[in-house]
Amino acid sequence: SDQHPQPQAKPKARSPRAAQAFAMAKIAQRFLRVALTGASLGGASAQWMKGFMNSLASGSDTATIEQLVAEGGGIRTWTCGGTDDALAIKHISVEASALAVMVNGTLARELKGGTVRAKVNIDKPQKLSVAQHFKHVAATAFTRARVFSEPLCEHLGVAGSEEAAGGCAIPAGQQTLRFSFKRLPEMLFVGKYTLELRAADEEGQPVACVRGEFNVQPGKSKGLLRKLEAGCPRMIMENWGSFSSLYKVDLCDSTEKRVDVRFDKREGTDWEMIGHWWNFCDEGSHSVHMYRRAPGLWGPCDPAAEDPCGHMPCSQRMCKWCDWCEEDENIDYDHTCQESEEPSDCNVEEVYDMHPDSIQELCYEGAPGAAPVTS
Numbered sequence: 001s002d003q004h005p006q007p008q009a010k011p012k013a014r015s016p017r018a019a020q021a022f023a024m025a026k027i028a029q030r031f032l033r034v035a036l037t038g039a040s041l042g043g044a045s046a047q048w049m050k051g052f053m054n055s056l057a058s059g060s061d062t063a064t065i066e067q068l069v070a071e072g073g074g075i076r077t078w079t080c081g082g083t084d085d086a087l088a089i090k091h092i093s094v095e096a097s098a099l100a101v102m103v104n105g106t107l108a109r110e111l112k113g114g115t116v117r118a119k120v121n122i123d124k125p126q127k128l129s130v131a132q133h134f135k136h137v138a139a140t141a142f143t144r145a146r147v148f149s150e151p152l153c154e155h156l157g158v159a160g161s162e163e164a165a166g167g168c169a170i171p172a173g174q175q176t177l178r179f180s181f182k183r184l185p186e187m188l189f190v191g192k193y194t195l196e197l198r199a200a201d202e203e204g205q206p207v208a209c210v211r212g213e214f215n216v217q218p219g220k221s222k223g224l225l226r227k228l229e230a231g232c233p234r235m236i237m238e239n240w241g242s243f244s245s246l247y248k249v250d251l252c253d254s255t256e257k258r259v260d261v262r263f264d265k266r267e268g269t270d271w272e273m274i275g276h277w278w279n280f281c282d283e284g285s286h287s288v289h290m291y292r293r294a295p296g297l298w299g300p301c302d303p304a305a306e307d308p309c310g311h312m313p314c315s316q317r318m319c320k321w322c323d324w325c326e327e328d329e330n331i332d333y334d335h336t337c338q339e340s341e342e343p344s345d346c347n348v349e350e351v352y353d354m355h356p357d358s359i360q361e362l363c364y365e366g367a368p369g370a371a372p373v374t375s
Contacts, residue, residue, distance in 0.1 A: 060187065061219025062227045065366065068188065069096040072215035077101060081209035086111065086201060087175065092210060098366030099195065100180035101210050111170040113202035114152035118181055123192040152199055152207070154241050155179065157266070167202070179210065180365055188216045190224045231368035232359075233352040235273070235290045240365060242269045248356055252281035259356045261288065270313045271295065277356050286355050287373070292348040300333040309337035316344035 069075055077092045089105040153168035156177060170177075179197045192215050199207040216226055231237070236246070243263040251258050261275035272293045279285035294314040301308040301319040308319035318340040325331045339346050350372035354362070362370075 060223050060225040060227045061221050062229050063219070064229055065099060065368075066096045068216050068226060068228075069214050071217045075099075075212045075214045077210060077212045079209060080196065080198075080211045081206060085206045085208050087177070087199075087208040089208060089210070094212070095180075095366075098180050098364060099212075100178055100366060101197065101212065102176055102178050103208060103210055104176045105174075105208075107170065107172050107175045109201075110172050111152065111168070111201050111207065113167045114200050114204075114207060115149055116152050116155040116179065116197060116199045117149045118179075118195070118197050120181070121194045121196075122189060123194075150241075152201070157241065157244075177208070187225050187227045190216050190218050190226065192216075228368040231370050232363035233275070233288070233290055233350070233354065234369035234371055235292060235348075235350050235352075236363055237367060237369040239273060239292070242266055242271075243273070246360070246363060248359055250356075257281045261356070261359050275359075280356060286353050288352050288354050288356070288359075290350050290352060290372075294346045296337050297346055298336045298338065301335050301337045303335050308335075312337055312346065314344065314346035316340045317346050 063071075075094045075096060077094060079089045079092070081087075081089070086108050087103065087105045088108065089103055091104040093102045093104075094100070095102070153170075156168070156170075156179075158168045158170065177199075179199070181195060181197075192213065195212040195214075196209070197211075198209045201207050218224065219226055243265050245264045246261055249260040249262055251260065259277040259280050263273050265272070272295050273291065274293075275288045275290045277285065277288050279287065294312045294317070296309065296312040297317070303319045305319075309317045316339055317337055319335050320338045322331075322334050322336045325334050325336065343349070352370055352372050354370070
């Protein structure tokens with residue numbers, strides 16, 4: 001017999017208020033896509049977007065991520081993997097201050113590499129006003145921007161040498177692996193967050209999957225956005241996995257007259273990072289100049305060599321006459337590897353506002369990143 005299509009029910013009409021909210025949310029979503037694209041290009045667009053997000057969070061209560069997790073009743077965790085996972089998880093513990101999990105279990109096979117992928121989802125609260133819809137779309141966009149993927153060995157802090165291409169050797173058997181979200185959004189919308197960390201080995205086979213859930217509660221002002229307290233210089237947070245420790249060095253009583261923050265590099269890291277408070281000792285200035293440099297910068301070179309600065313892992317470098325070398329009796333060379341232009345990929349400089357005594361308190365894995373004053 002002939003089949004007659006069944007009539008479809010008409011979609012339920014939205015109320016004028018709901019229709020307005022829906023339209024505003026769509027407009028906000030399109031607007032933020034454009035704005036986020038501009039922000040990814042850096043420069044003036046990124047500065048504008050930063051100001052836009054700050055205006056949305058104006059008047060919001062601030063807190064540390066640890067405080068937010070405690071207010072919401074902690075983090076609930078569970079495994080989201082399958083029977084094919086290499087790690088049979090027995091126990092999961094949480095480090096709330098870093099949004100990190102310690103996963104203990106039995107590893108069925110040796111791991112030599114792989115990837116870790118992380119993502120964050122936020123549940124949309126009910127009965128939002130038009131303005132709250134707009135803020136929610138903005139917060140959701142920046143939350144999703146924290147999705148990342150990175151090499152497994154680097155994420156776990158066990159990457160091998162550069163010759164081993166960042167690989168590692170994690171033997172089969174009982175293991176405790178530490179996974180972290182590394183960087184957090186600068187502001188969080190009130191509501192329930194679901195975090196997911198999924199690891200795969202060097203052949204793409206599943207290793208483990210862990211999910212966590214926590215609630216962000218309204219602050220004293222009852223607003224729907226919570227700002228994380230100003231944190232660690234962004235340059236440090238973006239390169240967190242490349243060093244094992246950081247420490248302050250006070251040189252105020254020396255001829256240098258400055259305070260440094262220095263870093264112990266992990267094996268395989270092919271650049272150097274250091275921070276100088278040039279004017280703290282004499283003037284009390286909180287401006288710290290952070291530098292990310294290629295090793296060998298300002299080191300000796302032979303101008304007659306075919307590629308005298310070829311050992312440096314950057315492109316904008318050349319062997320130049322050293323103006324200051326003759327002034328130092330400990331230097332017996334007159335040419336050094338220097339930047340061929342400024343700024344260059346051999347030396348990135350950013351300036352932040354931070355007291356030197358705060359650096360170790362505010363810089364920890366998962367800390368919010370503070371934006372530079374200038375760069």
